[in-house]
Amino acid sequence: GENVEQHPSTLSVQEGDSAVIKCTYSDSASNYFPWYKQELGKGPQLIIDIRSNVGEKKDQRIAVTLNKTAKHFSLHITETQPEDSAVYFCAASKYNFNKFYFGSGTKLNVKP
């Protein structure tokens, strides 16, 4: 099956700095890669996603890049704010996108 690895496990940045979280996947057939933000006591919420026919996608301060050859994708958050503090999960999926394989999560702490 698919194996998704995520790094780092914790990340601490100063407010206004950028944060980058990286994930690798093992199954070259995976073709959909969502990123989720999970706040304490809540379920994961989709923040951005990318399909395998695209190399980069941006939504305001958040961007995701995908390298299919190397089988890795990254989340970039610019101008970080304290409310960005949460646990972020990457995931990979294939076929009709139903079954997600999640990474182990990155706890992001944005210091004011």
Added chain:
Amino acid sequence: EAGVAQSPRYKIIEKRQSVAFWCNPISGHATLYWYQQILGQGPKLLIQFQNNGVVDDSQLPKDRFSAERLKGVDSTLKIQPAKLEDSAVYLCASSSQRQGRTDGYTFGSGTRLTVV
């Protein structure tokens, strides 16, 4: 639009007891998923329903876990008997299909189970 509803929010039981979790998906979502999220890990799919039929239950420990989705709407997940290693957050998610693609994949807030 109302989100995915789950209850209870928290449950503490002793090992070997049984427990049940309930999920009400977003209206109109045909696909429903149960995930297990152990502390410090990403969610892991336990079972996936399409309407009231099981699509994937390959990761469900069937000797102790069971799930049903009667009438293709609400779902219950049961553990009997519970073990200490079942302590986790149980997340329910739902999605619909639009033009052959999964749409609106949404998670509930989860049920935190502690087995003592």
